[in-house]
Amino acid sequence: MTDAAAPTRPIILEAALDAPPDLVWRALTEPELMARWLGASDIEAKVGRCFTVRPDGPVGEAPIACEVLEAEPGRMLSYRWRATAPGEAAALDTVVTWVLEPTAEGGTRLRLVHDGFPVVLQGAIRGQGAGVSTMSAVRRRQAPDLRRRGDGRAKMSSGEVIKWAA
Amino acid sequence: MDLFDFDEAILEADILRALADPTRRAVFEQLARREMSVSELKAGFSVSQPAISQHLAALRGAGLVAERREGRFAYYRAEPQGLAPLIDWIDRYRAFWPERIDRLKDVLKDIKP
Incomplete structure (x- = not known):
């Protein structure tokens, strides 16, 4: 977004991985490995490096334009994540951050923070009955299979928790 | 899952651009509360009527x-469903990342010495 003050909210996801941080780091930063779980990429974990990711999927997808913001091998990796359309401003301008922590069992606690999703209706939602119900109706229509729990968390298939700020 | 549809991406860029301006965002939020005429709207802002009209045009465009x-008068109201593509982004990624983390686990299993 062009307005730096525009409110945003993150997706935060935590996962317990049965592999040490150095191995997880490789999967996060080596193109051959990344291609197998996220998408074809020319990633290089150096601050300032621009790269793209093409998550596999249906035809018609656009590459995600990325730029490494922070890289601490084995510990933390952060990059811009922008979905763009030709000739247009960034449709989605966000930041993806991975934090790796070793566990006592020799595994890794992985934390993903995908931040920068715009909260455009904050003012309209706050205490405005009509706004809230309309938005909820929209949300239900748009994502009928979204299993949202009241406490703002949803279960991942593998038992971890995905959560988001309200 | 179709994460990156071009038409939708363009639409989303329009919406974000329309709401990037703080005054415009405030106009939208006012109109989410109730329908208003331009002069009613103007009363709540320290900008000129032509400026308000310009903001309205941008918001309508998005x-x-x-x-x-109604005769000579025009009234404006917010169309919250216009925001659906933006809500979509976060919903799509809420589904996207857990699925990718599951795949990451498979990759790790494969490369583990």
Whole structure:
């Protein structure tokens, strides 16, 4: 977004991985490995490096334009994540951050923070009955299979928790 | 899952642009509360009527505000469903990342010495 003050909210996801941080780091930063779980990429974990990711999927997808913001091998990796359309401003301008922590069992606690999703209706939602119900109706229509729990968390298939700020 | 549809991406860029301006965002939020005429709207802002009209035009262009004409008068209201593509982004990624983390686990299993 062009307005730096525009409110945003993150997706935060935590996962317990049965592999040490150095191995997880490789999967996060080596193109051959990344291609197998996220998408074809020319990633290089150096601050300032621009790269793209093409998550596999249906035809018609656009590459995600990325730029490494922070890289601490084995510990933390952060990059811009922008979905763009030709000739247009960034449709989605966000930041993806991975934090790796070793566990006592020799595994890794992985934390993903995908931040920068715009909260455009904050003012309209706050205490405005009509706004809230309309938005909820929209949300239900748009994502009928979204299993949202009241406490703002949803279960991942593998038992971890995905959560988001309200 | 179709994460990156071009038409949708363009639409989303329009919406974000329309709401990037703080005054415009405030206009949209006012109109989410109730329908208003331009002069009613103007009373709540320290900008000129032409400026308000310009903001309204941008919001209408992005599908965020609808106009209703009554004789010589025009009334405006917010169209919250115009925001659906943005809500979509976060919902899509909420589904996207857990699935990718599951795949990451498979990759780790494969490369583990």
